[in-house]
Amino acid sequence: MLRICTGKSAQICLNSTFRTARLRSANYQFAGASFVRFNSSNSSDPLVSKSEIQTQLPSFDETTSSAVDAGLAVSDQISQVVGEASSHVGYLSSIGMAKSWWWPPELIQNIMEQIHVYSGLPWWGTIATTTILVRLLMFPLYVKSSDTMARNSKIKPEMDAINAELMAATDMVEGQRVAMKRKKLMADNGIKNRYLAAPILQVPLALGFFSGIRQMANYPVDGFTNQGIAWFSDLSLADPYLGLQIITASVFISFTRLGGETGAQQFSPMMKNVFTVLPLLSIPATMNLASGVVLYFAVNGACSVLQTLTLRNKWFRQKLNIAEVVKHEPTPGAPAKGIIETFKENMEKARQQAERRQAMQDNEKKLQASAKELKSNKNIKIVHRSDFKKSRN
Structure with a gap:
């Protein structure tokens, strides 16, 4: 509504109009939940100056940009904290x-x-x-x-012969004798095969x-x-x-x-x-x-x-007192064997050795059983002294 002021009351009318406009502007700002800072130090007017009144909401792009900047700042702070933690003992345990x-x-x-x-x-x-x-x-x-x-390479021919003899043994006593022979050969040359597990x-x-x-x-x-x-x-x-x-x-x-x-x-x-x-x-x-x-x-x-x-x-x-490696020439006339043939040959040797070992164990059990039976059939029995005293009493 437009008010026209004339005569003596012109000044009073203008002041009233300006006060009304200011109050409406303040009411609009309050209704829009927009809070402004009063420049009380630079202005004697208790109301807000025209330059400090926001007449427009911020754009969506500005709001998004501010949020992204804030998120990046937080992310940088988190990365800095994690980087600081990873430079201390216990970081791996914490994750x-x-x-x-x-x-x-x-x-x-x-x-x-x-x-x-x-x-x-x-x-x-x-x-x-x-x-x-x-x-x-x-x-x-x-x-x-x-x-x-290197020490094993030095006695390889003798060791191969003993191993072949051990594979061909059919008696438990004979097998133990050959095993002792191999053990003595290794001891004489200072060989301890446990180091081969390194x-x-x-x-x-x-x-x-x-x-x-x-x-x-x-x-x-x-x-x-x-x-x-x-x-x-x-x-x-x-x-x-x-x-x-x-x-x-x-x-x-x-x-x-x-x-x-x-x-x-x-x-x-x-x-x-x-x-x-x-x-x-x-x-x-x-x-x-x-x-x-x-x-x-x-x-x-x-x-x-x-x-x-x-x-x-x-x-x-x-x-370091390490023995020199001795290289032996292959047996003349021996055919070259491939990996598959060598594997099959080793498997066959292992099977034959297992069968001979089982046969020797069965034979040993039979001998022990016959010895026990022969002992029980004898007329003279070995009696402990305490048992003999009990039988007399």
Whole structure:
């Protein structure tokens, strides 16, 4: 409604109109739940200045942008907190890993966490360092195993003859005599075959590395996604170029052709071909594994090559008093046997030996039964002194 002011009351009328407009504006702002700050320090007017009155709601895009910015800020704070927690011992335990020191995967996770926290190494360096330390701890066992294999190679012809004699034994007494002969031969040459189990001890450790690192990559543990190196910067993803798989296959082929991890194993040409094909087949088999897992395979294989070269070195073997490997020429005229033929022959020998052992046990039981029956039929019996006194009384 438009009011027209004239005469003396013009000034009073204008003031009344302005006051009404101000009150309506304030009522509208209150009804819209919009609160404004009064600039009481800069203005003597108790009402809101025109520049501070919001006449329009913020747009949806502005509201969304503000919410996204706030969410990113919170996410950055959470990431900072997690990153700080992962640099302390106990982080893996807090997310359900590394709960014990006796189960191989959790043992490896505990060791890796200790190295990662106290050394400050990134995760790729932690995996490599842990692998190298474990191989160094097991190196003395491989030295003993290499020495045992070399001593066995020295007496191989005599041992083969004794084993053939033992396989042909049909009597329990004869078998025990041949077994004692073999034991004496090994003792005279300082052979303790228990050290041949050293490579087998690496199996639970290898499974622990594989399972432990794979669990950390699948989670993924903080830092696994950005603490890689070179072309595999994300340890939780598969190697996009299969570089780690190719390196692993190459080093495994190398150390098997050099004589295995002990440097003293003698493989036939057929077995060398098999150990060449198997690592190549491992490339497609491991192409989908996380880079952290395959990194362990590559570092472990590189350690095997260095260990093989070290144990093959004559100067090193002399310093550690490791026997030299004796290579025997194959029997002239002996036909070359393939893997399948050798396997069938060994299975047949094992079956025949089991049958002879069972026959010897049955024969021994018969002899014991006949001896017991003969003893019961004798007129003179052996009586204990206490039983004799009781019978007299």
